[in-house]
Amino acid sequence: MRRLLPLLLLALACSHRPAAAPPPAPAPAAPPAPAPARDADADFRALEHRYVVEFLQRNPTESTYLGGSGFDPALAEADGRLRDLSPGALAEELQWVERLQRAFTDARALQSTSLRIDREVALAQLRYLHHLYAERRYQERALDSYVDEPFRGTDASLQGMTRTGEGTLGTAAEWRALARRLRAVPAYLQVAQDQLQTGVTRGNTPDKRMLVRDGLDTPLASAEYLSKTVPALAEARASGPEKEALVQEVQQAGAQAGEAFRTFRAFVAKTFFDAPDRREAGVKPAFAQDHYALGEPEYDWALKHDLGVSETSAQLFEGAQGLIEARQQEMVQLARDIGRSHQWRLPADGFAAVRAVFDRLGQDYPKSDREMVEGYRAAAFRLVDYARKTGLFEVPQDYQLEVVETPEPLRASVSGASYYPAPPFKRTGVGRFYVTPTGNDVEGLKANNVHAMADLSAHEGFPGHDWHYKTLTRERDAFGPLRWLMPGAVEDSSSMWADSMASEGWGLYAEALMAEPAPGAPAGFYTPEERLYMLAGQLYRELRVRVDTGLHTGRLTYAQAVDLFSQVPDFLPGSCTAPRLSAVKRASCKGAEEAIYRYSKWPTQAVTYRLGRDAIRSLRAEARRQAELAGRPFDLQRFHLALMRQGPVPATFVRAQVLRGLAGVQ
Known part of the structure; x- marks a missing residue:
């Protein structure tokens, strides 16, 4: 206590001292500087770029097809790979899909109308992928997708060189x-x-027709192409000091690929067939039932979510019949006019009169497949000359179009003609208008007579697919790169088909466009005979809507669809299963069955032609109406460019944007 007492007294003394003045209050802190506002549009563009790169890394054949390395150098390595559809890879991909769905859903505060469209397109693509692999588990039965991918990847590599x-x-x-x-x-x-x-175990298997054509036939064609044709192309096209080593490397790799396809065919034959030589009749009973129909709920889901179409499959099926009948009557009238101009005696029955005119016109046919391909090339450049003379499009003087025979592995899916564009992200490569050879079959050549060539050339060549894709590629900076993407596959039963509604809709629109009056051409481009085939092409696509919706919703059987596809567009009565068929009917039925097979495995693709055409026509009519209300002339060439500057997506996705742009509103 003695030591504590002095300290205590000192403390008490100190407590009675006067208080010191308080220290000055600190100056108020300056408010924190506001964080820089985030640029939502810039963030979205970064997200979009990442999405496109990651999508194409997961879809290497599509990356090559689009020229992905021209979009981002990181994609160059994808040109040496194929898609990984193993269970582990797909599980990881579905997690990626869900992450991207959340990211695009959260990207709401966008100023750019174009980016808002990109957002909706991306969400539709991701929704489709999740539906395809997680809900439908289509990877367990996608036989044609598996056999097509190596060919398409190889062909895309060759085209883009x-x-x-x-x-x-x-x-x-x-x-x-x-x-x-x-x-x-x-x-x-x-x-x-x-x-x-796995699909066999789950009862999730391909249709018997796919088992035969894509399981037995296509692997043999692909083995031949990869082991022989591709090395021969390397020998002919490669150059430089490393040529010998490169050709040898391609030869060895092609031989391995060819052997793998033969092994795969043996697996299909053993797994699904009792007697593969008997084709469909040799399919095992467990797989012999029809298994192609998508089903009405799934079809309606695809119409709404993939194509942006509000009508249901039932409405499309019923509505198509009236359009078909009206088009048939238009053709009857034109056929009679043609008959009078040639002084032909025609049957009293209208449909028989159309058939009689087709038979007469079919006599002007190419005498070989080579002559047929040359005929299509000549027709395409007649169309180019017409567009230049009438000012319908501004066609550069160096415009080129390559017309060649369809490669063998594609012929199971391409019965007539098709178009494969140059890679849009690259400056190299060339688009190709493929014409499928007939094997010099006389009836097949008659179906490709000189009067029939202009319409198909307008669709596949100019101003159809070739011109469309060339313009899209030239204008590619005007729209988001994700609009080029094709979820599922480029073109097989796994495809989403939104790009088809844009491209095939344009192709069908282009056919009819060339029949419209133009400066100096009051009757349009076609002769009356060519116009009859153009109308047949329109009828063909209108019938497709009824056939495709009917096939996949159970309203039509496969055999009924084949009969319709011979009876209606070819004006040939009778069933394709009748015991005795004329040569003309036999050729018609063969073409009809090939078409129906394609529709049976590609649900909704067949309807994209007419629905896409109608969407363009509707948009054009509204653009004309708005121009007239505003007191300004309607510029058709400007309309076409405004539409194509939106990219390869359905007009249903970009309608408002096109109209605002034409009106000068951003």
Whole structure:
């Protein structure tokens, strides 16, 4: 206590001292600087770029098809791979899909109308992928997708190669990437076997027709193409000091790929057939029932979510009949006019009169497949000359169009003609208008007579697909890159088909456009005979709507659809299953069955032609109406460019944007 007492007294003394003045209050802190406002549009563009790169990394064939390395150099390595559809890879991909769905859903505060459209397109694409793989589990039965991918990847590699000299194509790096892709075929087809085997266990299997054509026939064609045709192309096109080594590498890889396809065919034959030589009759009973129909709920889901169409399959099926009948009557009248101009005696029955005119016109046919291909090329450039003279489009003087025979592996899906564009993200490559040879079959050549060529050339060549894709590629900076993407596949039963509604809708629109009056051409481009085939083309696509919706919702059987496809567009009565068929009817039924097979495995693709055309026509009519209300002339050329500057998406997605742009409103 003695030591504590002095301290206590000191403390008490100190407590009685006067208080010191308080220290001055600190100056109020300056408010924190506001965080810089985030640019939602810039953030979205970064998200979009990442999405496109990651999508194409997961879809390497599509990356090559689109020229992905021209979009982002990181995609160059994808040119040496094939898609990974193994269970583990798909599980990870579905997680990626869900992450991207959340990211695009959250991107709401966008100022740009164009980016808002990109957002909706991306969400539709991601929704489709989740539905395809997680809900439908389509990877377990996607036989045609599996056998098409290696061919498409190889063909896309060849189409996109750099020109290295007169008659030579492909850098050393491009040929090596192709060889790596060929070496990837065995592992890829092993995954296909595993997935199809899982489908067998689950009862989720391909239709018997697909088992025959894509399971037995296409693998043999692909084996031949990859092991023989591709090495021969390397020998003919490669150049430079490494040519010998490159050709040898492609030869070895092609041989491995060809052997893998033969092994895959053996798996299909053993798994699904008792007697593969008997084709459909040899399919095992467990797989012999029809298994192609998508079903009405799924079809309606696809119409709404993939194509942006408000009508249901039932409404489309019923509504198509009136359009078909009206088009038939239009053709009857024109056929009678043609008959009078040639002084032909025609049957009293209207449909028989149309058939009689077709038979007469069919006598002006090419005498070989080579002559047929040349005829289509000549017709396409007649159309180009017409567009220049009438000012319908501004066609550059150096415009080129390549018309060639359809490669063998594609012929199971391409019964007449098709178009494969140049890679839009690259400056190299060329689009091709494919014409499927007839094998010099006389009836097939008659179906491709000189009067029939203009309409198909307008669709596949100019001003259809070739002009459309060339314009889209030239204007690609005007729209978001994700609009080029094709979820599921480029073109097989896994495809979403939104791009088809844009491209095939334009193709069908282009056919009819060339029949419209133009400056100096009051009757349009076609002769009356060519116009009859143009109307037949329109009828063909109108019938497709009824057939496709009927096939996939149970309103039509496969055999009924084949009969309709011979009876209606070819004006040939009778069933294709009748015991005795004329040569003309037999050829018609063969073409009809090939078409119905394609529709049976590609649900909704067949309706995209007419629905896409109608969407363009509706948009054009509204644009004309608004121009007239505003007191300004309607510029058709400007309308076409405004539409194509929206990219390869259905007009249903971009209608408001096109109208605002034409009105000068951003």
